[in-house]
Every structure is written in C-alpha cells, then in structure tokens.
Amino acid sequence: MRADAARNHERIVGAAVLTFEEIGPQATLEEIAARANVSVMTVYRRFRSRDQLVRAVFDHVLTTELQPITAVHTDDPWQDLTGMLEAVTEVLARRRVIISLAHEFVTFANESTQLFMQALEPMLRRAIDAGVVRPELLPRDLTVITVMNLATVHPGDSQGEDRRRYLALLIDGLRPSPVTLPPPSPHDFFEPPRADEPAP
Template sequence: MSTTGAGPARPLRADAARNHRRIVDAAAAAFESDGADVALDEIARRAGVGVATLYRRFRTRDQLIRAVLEDVFTAEVEPTAAAGDGDPWADLTGSLTRAVEAIVGRRTLLRLARESGAYDVESVQRYGRVLARLLDRAREAGVVRDELTTRDLSAVLVMAMAVSTSDDDGPDPAADQRRYLALLLDGLRPGRPRLPEPSTAPPA
C-alpha cells in the first residue's frame, strides 16, 4: 500500500520521517479513542505538527487511513507469520489465527479501512508472501489443499477481518470470531472437489 498514491515511495528526510511517524501514531490512537469522525486538525495537534504538515504528507483522509493500516500490518500482523518448525498445520493456522487476533482490537480503524476501500486482498499480499514458507511446509506434509496459493491465504485473512468487524455482532463477538475463523481454516484442508480455478490475477 502506498501512503501517498503517487508512485514509488522515496526515502524521507529525517525531519519528514519523524513527522510521518508522529502523524501515523497519533492517528492510530485518535481513531481508536475518539472514533471514526475525529478531525484531522485534532490528529495534527496530537502529533505536534501543523495541519499543513499533515496535508503535505497525506492529501486525503483515506491516504492517512491507509498509512495507519499499513503500519498495523507491518508492526503487529507480519511478525505473526514467523516460520515455525513444529506441526505444519498448527504453524500455518496458528499464524493466521494470531494475525486475526492482532487486528480485531482495531475495530474502528478496520471499519474505516473497509468503508474507504483501504484494504482488500491486494492490501495483504505482502503478509501472504511472508506466509509462503509455512504454506509450502503444510502442502509438503499433505495437510492442506495442494492447489492453495498464498493469495488464497490473503483472501482468508480478509474474510476473517470482515467477519470480525461486522456491524452484526452477536452477544459474544469473540465466540463468533473463533467460530467463523475455524470455518474458514477448515476450508484449507485437503478435499474434493478441487477449488475452482483462480482468476488470471498473478498469485502472491
């Protein structure tokens, strides 16, 4: 995901990098504490920068949401995919489960991301690539469908995120989260018929 939407990212000057970090951190905290409608000038105040500085870095609210979501994935989700050397099925599904657990506490941010289109299958492709070794081990052990790709795992994560941030939560959202994640993970197991062929989009 690009934080600017204006081509390849260029290295930031030290002062610009500090401002970027302050704004992203302040936005993440503000979205969760004050809700989706927190004003951008309040985020700038919390970050200790001027509103003009915020708008130089992020021309739209959606770009700021994308930057915060990318930061959450980098800091909290990608580390859950550290390759293990234990049971291949437990390592793979454990990683996916921990990833979901890492992000469901960010309900306001994820709702904003969903409403703005800031995440979809492509926005978690990098995480899918980190999962590649775990998927390879699970395929070699015969504990998952041999036609699975890392793009499929990215889609599973997106679906789990959508369920976990649904506005139709039951009386025990955590129980629903576990139930539907278990249902999604069960679909990874070997089975017949084979999955339909994917689209022509390149695999992760």
C-alpha cells in the first residue's frame, strides 16, 4: 500500500470509529468522509462497501485497543488476568456501537472472537500454572465473562459503577475452588449453529 493510501486508510478508519460511536450505526459514508476530510469516492476506493469499512473498524479496535491489553506480562498472573478483564470491559463499554455493528456479520464476529480467545490463552495459562485460578478454566470462559459483564452497561451508569461491581462478582468465580465447574457443551459457544442442526 502506498504511503498516501495508507494515510487515507488510517484517517478513514479513525474517523469511522468516532463517527459510529457519536452518531450511531446509521452513520453514513458521507458523514465519515467529511470527518476524515476526504471525498466519498476516496472512501469507496479504499472500502468497496460499508460492510468492509465496518470490518476494518472492528479490526482496528481489536488490534489497537484489545490485543495489547492481553499482552501484559508481569510477575503477578492474578493481577494480569483480572486487570485484563477490567481493561477489556472498559474498552468495549466505550465501543458498544461498533461491537453491535460487528455482530451484524456473524462469521466475521466469530472469527474475531476466536482470535481474541487465542490472545487470552497465554495469560490464562500463566494464571493456571501459578495456581491462582481454577485449573479447568478455558479461554472461552473469560470471553463469556466479558459478554455477561457488558450486559450491565447502561446509559444511567456513566461512571461504570455497575459494570465494576458485577465484574468483581464474576472475577471471584475464577478463584480456585474445591467444587469443579460443570463441563462445557461440545458446541463452540461463539459458533453459529449449522443449518442441519435442530433448533433448541
């Protein structure tokens, strides 16, 4: 990608992040182009459809805001893990519109979730090896905890008190316990059912 094309790409994606969050999922490519200070034709040259731009926006959030959080590695595996869950929740709470847009594309959302779980695995493995969390935990458990915590995000809680309270409750369930968790289903939680599978 040429340097000017790369600059336009980053400018458009950055503008799209802000425009979607400020205006909502109905934000148009014209509004994004104006925010990026480029022509609409430039947006269409870089992204052949609105769907491609949404995917680029979510990729941007994943690689620049979420994945760096999972790379934290100190000598305190418990703090690394719980701090990561808290930080990821804060990012996603600010990006609710973008997350909802990404989920319009089931395959893409699942691909991104799988990548995120892969990024979580080393941090979870260190915590298990240190004996500070349940040994039966799986990366998908951490992803589900994040999803459950996001259900507590609401407009009346501008300071994030509810999401911090309920995340603390969820995190407490990660600690070692004499009672083993029931096994998960064999079906991938984040994978949509196949067409030939019966409805629940």
